Amino acid sequence: MLSTLARRTAFTAAAAPKRPPLTVFTNPYQPKKVWPPDYAQLSFQEQLRFEKKYKRRVMLACARPRWDKGVKLAQLVTVVGVVGWLVFFSELEFYGKSYKPSEEIGKSVGTIFGIFSEENRYDRNPDGLNTNTEPRKPNPRG
Incomplete structure (x- = not known):
């Protein structure tokens, strides 16, 4: 290795074979x-x-698997979003009859089908944690 390094440094650029x-x-x-092939x-x-x-x-x-997956996902989100907007929020006219979605549909979709509505905000799920802060009464039987 050392001999090769010494030999290469001894040559100048002009002496190198073209x-x-x-x-x-x-x-x-x-x-x-x-x-x-022919x-x-x-x-x-x-x-x-x-x-x-x-x-x-x-x-x-x-x-390009990652690119293809991203394009397919973007297409799916776009199509579902447009169809959802057409069904729930747009006012269209079909064959002379106007279609106007009710305010209840728009309100229920806007609050994720009533889960986050004003009326249900403070309701508790019976299966959820007990948030009652009252201390338990001791059992008289011991």
Whole structure:
């Protein structure tokens, strides 16, 4: 390792051998197979195999799973939001009859179907925690 480092530092830039740039014609490494193959010389089965291989490689190279999942999720949210807005809040006219959603529907959707409404704000769930602060009475039996 030390000898290689000493040899490389001894050469100057002018003394370094000039190599032509690496191109298709000056490449010293020859490929094992010619690509793309000559389809006129291949049988039908070999052509089909090459087409399948090429299609599979293109699909793998172009696959973007996170991007596709994000796009699908954005499409779903957009469609559900637009349909929900049309059903619950918009005033439309169908075949000459006007459709006006009732205020109760808009109010129930706006308060998440009544869970967070003003009337139910302080109601307690019977299955919930007991928030009673009164101390327990001792049992007379002991």
